[in-house]
Amino acid sequence: MSKSTFVDAFEAENDPEDFRAYLDFAFNKAKLTEELENPNSSFYFAYHDNELVGYFKLNVDGAQSDLMGEDSIELERIYVISEFQGKGAGKNMLQFVKQLAFKTVKSFLWLGVWEHNKDAINFYEQEGFSKFGMHPYYIGKDKQMDWLMRFDLLNFSEE
Secondary structure, X not given: OHHHHHHHHHHHHOOHHHHHHHHHHHOOHHHHHHHHHOOOEEEEEEEEOOEEEEEEEEXXXXXOOOOOOOOEEEEEEEEEOHHHOOOOHHXXXXXXXXXXXXXXXXXXXXXXXXXXXXHHHHXXXXXXXXXXXXXXXXXXXXXXXEEEEEEEOOOOOOO
8 A cells, every 4th residue: 555655646747767766765675674673663553344545654753754853743644545535534534633743742743744745735734734844755865855844733623
């Protein structure tokens, strides 16, 4: 699922050679096993009527892709299969992410989103995230930029 949702989201907008190289690196069995076994990373899976429709990954401490300090938690991945996009699955997952992050007693939740993914940026802004920086992200040899966006957990109340 991690590979197929990433392909659906980004393959068309990337160089095929760089994209294949990235897929081979980021989604091979050994790399995914390492991520699943990391005690500072947690994967969660979303279902609708027993059908897997999405997943997300949270990182704390040294598992974060950029070290933002002990007071932060990273939402590294959040993906919904194409058939369930636009049906509220992503919004429901993000609400659950916020609840989980709030319970960690961290100050903020953060994520990186590709600067050209305007739909995702708009979605995160509507959900209370704001841009606080940028960092490079490589798809193969292609250097791209991610917006770093954060959500303040100190003022969050579980609804």
